[in-house]
Amino acid sequence: MNNNKKKKPTCITQFQNAAVYILPYLHPTELSSISSTCKALNLLTKSITSVRSSDASRTFEKHPIPFINNNVDNHPYAYFNYTKTQTLGFTHDPTRQPWGSCSDTRPESSPICDSTGQDGCGCECEIFDGDLDRVGLICECGSGCRIRVLSVRLKIVRSVNKGWGLYADEFIKCGEFVCEYAGELLTTKEARRRQLxxxxxxxxxxxxxxxxxxxxxxxxxxxxxRINIDATRIGNVARFINHSCDGGNLSTVLVRSSGALLPRVCFFASRDILKDEELTFSYGDAGVNPNGSKCFCGSSCCSGIMPSEHT
Ligand SMILES: C[S@@+](CC[C@H](N)C(=O)[O-])C[C@H]1O[C@@H](n2cnc3c(N)ncnc32)[C@H](O)[C@@H]1O
Incomplete structure (x- = not known):
C-alpha cells in the first residue's frame, strides 16, 4: 500500500491560503465581520490583529511601535495608512495598504548613511540643515550623520479620557529628534473642507x-x-501626540531640506524625557472656541478646553 499519496487541497484549505493574502488589506470592521464566519478565519483574523497591535509602523520604522491598551476599552490598535514622511493629499480615499500579515519580517536595521542625503538605510531620509550638536545622534552612523530617521523607541498607549497617546519607551535626551509630523499635505481649501x-x-x-x-x-x-498636514487617514506615529496646555515636552521645528519649497514639521525633545512619559505639545491657544471639547492634559495651567483651529 502506498501511504505517501499527496492529499488534494480542499476548498477550505484553498480559501484559507488565499485569505492570508487578502486579510492584511482589510479594515478592522471588515476583519471583525469576517472573523465570525468560521473558526479558521477567526484564528487568522486574531493573528492579524495581534501583528497589527505589535507595530503601528508596519515595520516601516527602525523599531516596532506597539499599541498598548491596558484594558481601558476594547481597541487593540488604530487603523490608518502609514507614511514615513509628507505625501500629497488624496481627493478620494487612499488605496489600501497591507498591514498585519503573519509572515511580516522586519528589514535588517544596519543603516549605512552617507552625509550627502543618499538613502543608505533603504528608507526615505531627510537632511537637516540645522545645528547638529543640538540634536545629537540621529542614526547609528554617529553624530556626524546628517540623515534623520525615527530612531527613538516609542509606544502608543490608550487612556480613558484622551484615547491613544504617544509615549517614550526609553530615555530621550533634551534636543533629540523624536519624529516628523507626517501626513497628507493639503491646500487650505481642502483642509477647511476636511475640518468641517x-x-x-x-x-x-x-x-x-x-x-x-x-x-x-x-x-x-x-x-x-500656512502648512496643512492631515494625518487622519495617512500618517505616522506623530498623529497620536496629544495636546498639553503647558506646551508639553516636545518643540516643533520647521526643517527645510535644500531645494524643498515646503518645510517638514519635526518634533524634538524640549527637555530630558523619561521612559514611560507621555509625549505632548501645545496644539495652540485655548479659548478660541469656548464650545471646544474638554481638555484632559492634567497640567497645572490647563484651561479645561482643547484648542481648536478656526481654519
Ligand atoms: C491628533 S489626535 C491625538 C491622538 C488621539 N488621542 C487618538 O486617540 O487618536 C487629537 C485628538 O486627541 C484627543 N486629545 C488630544 N489631546 C487631548 C487632551 N489634552 N485632552 C483630551 N483629548 C485630547 C482629542 O480627541 C483630539 O481631537
Whole structure:
C-alpha cells in the first residue's frame, strides 16, 4: 500500500491560503465581520490583529511601535495608512495598504548613511540643515550623520479620557529628534473642507482627527506660510501626540531640506524625557472656541478646553 499519496487541497484549505493574502488589506470592521464566519478565519483574523497591535509602523520604522491598551476599552490598535514622511493629499480615499500579515519580517536595521542625503538605510531620509550638536545622534552612523530617521523607541498607549497617546519607551535626551509630523499635505481649501467634515464626525463620537495647521511667519514680517498636514487617514506615529496646555515636552521645528519649497514639521525633545512619559505639545491657544471639547492634559495651567483651529 502506498501511504505517501499527496492529499488534494480542499476548498477550505484553498480559501484559507488565499485569505492570508487578502486579510492584511482589510479594515478592522471588515476583519471583525469576517472573523465570525468560521473558526479558521477567526484564528487568522486574531493573528492579524495581534501583528497589527505589535507595530503601528508596519515595520516601516527602525523599531516596532506597539499599541498598548491596558484594558481601558476594547481597541487593540488604530487603523490608518502609514507614511514615513509628507505625501500629497488624496481627493478620494487612499488605496489600501497591507498591514498585519503573519509572515511580516522586519528589514535588517544596519543603516549605512552617507552625509550627502543618499538613502543608505533603504528608507526615505531627510537632511537637516540645522545645528547638529543640538540634536545629537540621529542614526547609528554617529553624530556626524546628517540623515534623520525615527530612531527613538516609542509606544502608543490608550487612556480613558484622551484615547491613544504617544509615549517614550526609553530615555530621550533634551534636543533629540523624536519624529516628523507626517501626513497628507493639503491646500487650505481642502483642509477647511476636511475640518468641517471631521468636526461633524468627531462631535459626540469617540473618533478623532489629526489635521495640523502650522503657520510660518516669513522674514518680511508681512506674510505667513500656512502648512496643512492631515494625518487622519495617512500618517505616522506623530498623529497620536496629544495636546498639553503647558506646551508639553516636545518643540516643533520647521526643517527645510535644500531645494524643498515646503518645510517638514519635526518634533524634538524640549527637555530630558523619561521612559514611560507621555509625549505632548501645545496644539495652540485655548479659548478660541469656548464650545471646544474638554481638555484632559492634567497640567497645572490647563484651561479645561482643547484648542481648536478656526481654519
Ligand atoms: C491628533 S489626535 C491625538 C491622538 C488621539 N488621542 C487618538 O486617540 O487618536 C487629537 C485628538 O486627541 C484627543 N486629545 C488630544 N489631546 C487631548 C487632551 N489634552 N485632552 C483630551 N483629548 C485630547 C482629542 O480627541 C483630539 O481631537
Amino acid at each position: 467634515t471631521y468636526d461633524k464626525l468627531v462631535s459626540g463620537s469617540k473618533r478623532t482627527s489629526a489635521l495640523l495647521v502650522v503657520r510660518e511667519h516669513l522674514p518680511s514680517g508681512n506674510a505667513c506660510l
